[in-house]
Amino acid sequence: MSANIIVIQPLVALLFGILILILPRLLNYLISIYLIFIGLSGLLPQLFTFTTTT
Numbered sequence: 001m002s003a004n005i006i007v008i009q010p011l012v013a014l015l016f017g018i019l020i021l022i023l024p025r026l027l028n029y030l031i032s033i034y035l036i037f038i039g040l041s042g043l044l045p046q047l048f049t050f051t052t053t054t
Helices: 002-022 024-047
Strands: none
Touching: 002 024
16 A cells, blocks of 8 residues: 555645646645545554454
8 A cells, every 4th residue: 555655646746736836726725635635545554454462
């Protein structure tokens, strides 16, 4: 999962940079969506791993 995020982050940053140059009002929305996506992608694997102690 971490390898996929490493590949996706520069592409998302490039896309957001281009969109911000074209439409500066989108800055707040793009940053908030990006932060939510990164936060969820970091938390979801932790939520679905079950550790059992025997």
